[in-house]
Amino acid sequence: MAIKQAVFDEKRFTMDELLNALRCDFEGYEPMRRYLLNRVPKWGNNHPAVDAMAKRIADYYCHKVHTFTNARGGPVQAALFTLTYRWSMGKVTGATPDGRKARTGLAPGVGATPGRDMNGVTGLIGSVAKLDFTETPNGSVLDVTLHPTAVKGDDGLDALVSLIKTFFAQGGYALQFNIFDVETLRDAQRHPERYASLQIRLTGWSVYFTTLSKSEQDEFIARNTHVW
Numbered sequence: 001m002a003i004k005q006a007v008f009d010e011k012r013f014t015m016d017e018l019l020n021a022l023r024c025d026f027e028g029y030e031p032m033r034r035y036l037l038n039r040v041p042k043w044g045n046n047h048p049a050v051d052a053m054a055k056r057i058a059d060y061y062c063h064k065v066h067t068f069t070n071a072r073g074g075p076v077q078a079a080l081f082t083l084t085y086r087w088s089m090g091k092v093t094g095a096t097p098d099g100r101k102a103r104t105g106l107a108p109g110v111g112a113t114p115g116r117d118m119n120g121v122t123g124l125i126g127s128v129a130k131l132d133f134t135e136t137p138n139g140s141v142l143d144v145t146l147h148p149t150a151v152k153g154d155d156g157l158d159a160l161v162s163l164i165k166t167f168f169a170q171g172g173y174a175l176q177f178n179i180f181d182v183e184t185l186r187d188a189q190r191h192p193e194r195y196a197s198l199q200i201r202l203t204g205w206s207v208y209f210t211t212l213s214k215s216e217q218d219e220f221i222a223r224n225t226h227v228w
Contacts, residue, residue, distance in 0.1 A: 001040055001041060001042075001049070001050050001053055001098075002036045002040045002097040002098050002099070003015075003018065003097050004053075005040050005041075006018070006035070006036060006040065006097075012035070013032060017029075017032070018032075018097060021033070021095070022094060022095045022096070022097065023094075025094070025095045025101055025102045026095060026099075026101060033099045033101075034099070035099075036097060036098055036099035037098070037099030038099075040098065040099075042098065042112060042113070042116040042117070042118075043107075043112050043113075043116070043117075043127055044111060044112025044113075044116060044117030044119075044123065044124045044127050044128075045112075045116075045117055045118055045119040045123045045124075045127065046119060046122075046123040046124075046126030046127050047127070050127070051126075051127050051130045052130075054127070054130070054131070055130050055131055055132070058080065058131050058132070058135075059132060059135065061078065062078040062132075062135035062136060063135070065077070065078040066078060066135075077136075077137045077138035078135060078136050078137070078138060079136055079137075079138035079139045079140060080109065080110045080131070080136050080139075080140035080141075081109045081110075081139055081140060081141045081203040082106065082107070082108055082109055082202075082203050083202055083203055083205055084202060084207070084212075084216065085106075086105050086106045086107065086108050086202075086203075087105050087106075087215070087216050087219060089106060090103065090104055090105040090106045091103050093106065098113070098116075100113065104219075105219045108143045108202070108203055108223075109140065109141040109142055109143055109203035110128050110131065110140050110141065110142050111124065111128070111142050111143050111144075112124060112127070114219075114222060114223035115222075115223075121144055121146070121163060122163075122166075124142070124144070125142075125163070125166060125167050125170065125172065126170075128142050128167075128172060129167065129170035129171050129172050133171060133172070133173035136173060139173070139174065140173045140174060141173070141174045141175075141176060141203040142167070142172065142173075142174065142175050142176070143176060143177075143178065143201060143202070143203055144163075144175065144176070144177050144178075145177070145178045145179075145180075145223065146160075146177060146178070146179050147179070147181060148179055148180070148181055150179075151179060160177075176201045176203075177201070178200055178201050180200070182221060184198075185209065185217070185220065185221045186221060188209050188210060189214075189217055189221075192210040195209060195210055196208070196210060198210065200220065
């Protein structure tokens with residue numbers, strides 16, 4: 001979408017300029033990076049054009065995967081989840097046209113890149129529900145991070161139940177929640193011995209927070225500063 005809008009539709013940058021910026025990890029191209037980050041619509045905001053592009057890519061990927069056969073002669077099944085690979089694969093991925101810097105984390109599961117979903121959790125669900133999850137039999141997970149105040153009391157519980165029902169009514173596959181405040185996570189970094197049992201969810205799996213590397217913890221905390 002960044003290439004389509006900035007290079008082809010608006011002709012704001014040439015393709016060579018954008019490629020040079022990516023090779024330089026946006027060094028000397030910060031105005032371009034800020035534009036790509038903030039002025040181009042992103043996945044996870046229920047934006048029709050972006051969501052249509054994401055669905056087309058997901059459909060192509062799933063159909064291609066389903067043409068393969070595994071070593072036992074059975075069919076290979078597509079999935080859309082990342083676990084901790086969003087960090088390990090991010091470390092070997094260069095800068096991308098959405099404004100992401102090189103060697104930083106990728107998006108979790110089928111969700112938005114942290115901080116890019118600006119229309120709340122309903123906007124995020126609106127985007128994700130447009131994918132065809134009958135094509136991902138090996139699993140697809142949406143992580144949703146909520147602040148504890150968002151689910152506090154009876155009203156909060158009712159809101160959480162409505163959110164879950166809405167997601168599945170729209171065709172969602174799997175939904176999981178992290179409900180933390182940032183200070184708890186930062187305190188766990190400072191005093192890991194006090195939080196040996198603190199678990200977080202990573203696209204389908206639980207992991208003890210204190211077993212993550214410092215950089216992984218920092219990324220997870222940064223993600224939790226953008227909660228509803």
